[in-house]
Amino acid sequence: MSAEPERPRGRGRPRSTEADEAILTAALELFTEGGAGAASMQAIAARAGVGRLTVYRRWSTKEELIAQAIESARADIPDPDSATLAATSLPDLIERVLPGAAETLARPGFRALLAQTLGSTQTHPRIMRAYWDHHIEPRRRVSMALLERARDAGDLPAGTDLEVLVDMMVGAVVYRVLQPRPLDAAEAERFLRAVYTQAGLLKDPAADG
Incomplete structure (x- = not known):
């Protein structure tokens, strides 16, 4: 299944904080529910409601993404x-x-x-x-x-x-x-x-x- 096409961002265009939060939340949920095996980049993108390219533009590996998602759990x-x-x-x-x-x-x-x-x-x-x-x-x-x-x-x-x-x-x-x-x-x-x-x-x- 091919990733959905996305327009490239212009230079200096700010990242969407809403997308960041959705991705981190999805990664945290999937990791908590089923461990690293369940938290693939594709599964995270699907749960967050974004394209895989959106995820990869922000995190190059799922390990880095999951690590930051774990960190988000202690943000309070x-x-x-x-x-x-x-x-x-x-x-x-x-x-x-x-x-x-x-x-x-x-x-x-x-x-x-x-x-x-x-x-x-x-x-x-x-x-x-x-x-x-x-x-x-x-x-x-x-x-x-x-x-x-x-x-x-x-x-x-x-x-x-x-x-x-x-x-x-x-x-x-x-x-x-x-x-x-x-x-x-x-x-x-x-x-x-x-x-x-x-x-x-x-x-x-x-x-x-």
């Missing part, structure tokens, strides 16, 4: 800007992002999305590679910088291995999310708060008792 978690990062304490930043992070962990379909992403490591490693390079690693660098600042300020022990600390926190969240009983938003927020408290990044309320 705010990323503090550099000025906020510099001016805000780490505990205050954690408190700021906790509600949005908890809502994401409790959102229907997030567990399936996480499972599909982890599963693609073996079957479609370029998806995880693209997601790691473009989305996880940049945020990891920000987290490391914030933790270094906390350690320098004496909020963490001087000998804290920050790489291990980050891995422990992320691993705890992934392990809990994939357990058979899903979290609701309130439970997710309590769990995240407990993780950060055990890591020494939030103050334990019981210590004031």
Whole structure:
């Protein structure tokens, strides 16, 4: 079946944000429902209601497209800007992002999305590679910088291995999310708060008792 003809865009013509959003939504839905095998470029175009050329003009491979679609699933978690990062304490930043992070962990379909992403490591490693390079690693660098600042300020022990600390926190969240009983938003927020408290990044309320 041939792709539908499309007129070439003139130089400088802006991309359609509506098409971008439809493509990302379709890619995310198909990937969550059936993994990378179900999220072919043709299937994504069909669900998004666009031609395949529209998809290929924006993403050259489905791995890059799926990686960005996965990233779109966390768009409701705010990323503090550099000025906020510099001016805000780490505990205050954690408190700021906790509600949005908890809502994401409790959102229907997030567990399936996480499972599909982890599963693609073996079957479609370029998806995880693209997601790691473009989305996880940049945020990891920000987290490391914030933790270094906390350690320098004496909020963490001087000998804290920050790489291990980050891995422990992320691993705890992934392990809990994939357990058979899903979290609701309130439970997710309590769990995240407990993780950060055990890591020494939030103050334990019981210590004031």
